[in-house]
Amino acid sequence: MSAAPARRVWDALARVADPEIPVVNIVEMGIVRDVRVDGERAVVDMTPTFSACPALHVIRDAIAGAVRAEGLTPEVRTVLSPPWTTDWITEEARAKLETYGIAPPAPTGEGTLIQLEMAPPRCPRCGSFDTGIRNTFGSTLCKTLHVCHACGEPFEAFKSL
Amino acid sequence: MTDALTPELRLALVERLTALADDELILSHRDAEWVGHAPILEEDIALANIAQDELGHAGVWLSLRSALDGGSDPDTLAFRRGAHEYRCARLVELPRGDWAFTLTRQFLFDAHEAVWTDAARASTYAPLAEAVEKIVREERFHLQHTALWVERLGLGTEESRRRTQAALDELWPLAAQLFAPVPGEDALVAAGIVPDLAALRERWTTLVTAHLRKSGLNVPATPTQEPAPRTEHTEHLADLLREMQEVASQEEEGVLW
Known part of the structure; x- marks a missing residue:
């Protein structure tokens, strides 16, 4: 070895x-x-x-x-344990995702696994937090669909898992 | 690790895992029937996502079962078993009905799966605790989505409310079966391997009742009848399996492509 x-x-x-x-x-x-x-x-x-x-x-x-x-x-x-979390996505990869047009995942918090609402992500195009969710599901299992009220563009966000 | 389980516990855990897997597999199939038919494109995508997740979870449960029953193959279990060998609840067997029926059923089921997996994180059987740690994170997105739909339908138009209430009235008594123990489950609970269903039922009832009321719906009375055992199915299951297994049944050995 x-x-x-x-x-x-x-x-x-x-x-x-x-x-x-x-x-x-x-x-x-x-x-x-x-x-x-x-x-x-x-x-x-x-x-x-x-x-x-x-x-x-x-x-x-x-x-x-x-x-x-x-x-x-x-x-x-x-391997399933420990379970994959979006917290393992590196800073560099987060920047690449944002440049690519996908809002990177927010840090996950413990103790709130069962909740009915999620925090709005930042628009990857203009940086505004004035965004609304369009669909909690997107083109793949790992993404949600949003629209930015500031620049009017739709965008995808990585789910925080 | 599996050596620590007595043969009785092992058998009971296989029963519980099969019940969990079959619920998810059959519900996934019912949801997938909407692909291409949902009212709007976004919802077509959302329900397809949920169906895919549930199918993935069925795969996880069957893999856990495989480690306990001498290496059964998940695909063989899904595609080669007859209705009498399935252990799903009646709730998931019923035809998809209208949009209100599909989303109300999914909401009741998601809330059940969320509380079950959340509680099973404390399982003394490590492979189960590890698997649910993953599943519980995915379930939360389902519950958010279906809870919103129940609210939208319940507080929507007179017709959407009427349809959602009708769905709830039909589904509510059937949900009791999700909290009925499988043979040998008491011993599993005593060993800390699976959560106590009576406690979960209380948590589930509190969670869904509050949301249903907030959505302008009347919560039906709690059924007093004992739920049917998971060995007895509605006539709809055989029809569903005939369609789901049609391609596999034409190839004795199965094919890969």
Whole structure:
């Protein structure tokens, strides 16, 4: 066991784009949890963003492919604990999401898992907080649909999970 | 970890997990029937999202079951079981009805799933505690959405209120089945593996009653009759399964594409 090959795998995985939001990669999204390299074998722990995310098998295959390209034999494991949270999305990835037009998720708070309303996100185009929700569900499981009352533009926001 | 469970507890937990999975799978199918037919595009998308989430949760429950029953395959359980082997509640079997019926049912179910998963975070069976920690985070979006719809329909027009009240009157007695224990469940509760359904029912009733009243709806009387066991189904389940399993039933071995 040595750190250098694991570092190489982490770097390779940081080049794997999120299949649904290709401006960010799966490492900065917090999907890759651990990498262990033992000789020719690399074990990668990944965690699903949403239980029913249809991109999971695509991500799993992409991880295996990236590991093989490094000359290693991949074993991709899915772990549920601790559960993925949007708090694991890095600052850099949040900035990329906002530039891409998706309002990044707000920090999650504990103790309020069952609540009936959510705080309004900031418009990724003009920065206004004067926004209204149009749909608590969007084009993918991880997003909600909003409209900005200041600039009039519709936009998507990442759910805080 | 599964070795710590006695055979009796294991059997009971398989029953509970199957009930949870079948409720979500069948409800998911009923919701998915609206895809392309919902009143507006946003709601078509929202209900498809909810159906997809519930299907994902069914997959999680069946994976937990698989670790306890010697490695059953979730797809085989979904597509190869007959109605008599399903353990879903009658509430989820009923045809989708009108929009008010679909959203009122989803609201009552979401509130149940939210309180169940929230309480199961304290499960002494670690794989269950870990799984619900994930599911409870997703459920909260369902409850927000369906609660808003119940309010909108209840306080909307005379017709939307009439339809929502009619749906509630039909669904309310059926919801009791969600809080009926499966065989062996008492021992699971005693071992701290699953939450106590009587306590959950109280929490659920408080939560939904307050919201239904706020939405201008009359909360029906609590049913006094014992709910039917999960082995007895409405005639609608067989029809639903025939459609859901139609493609799989034509391929003995199953196909991958």
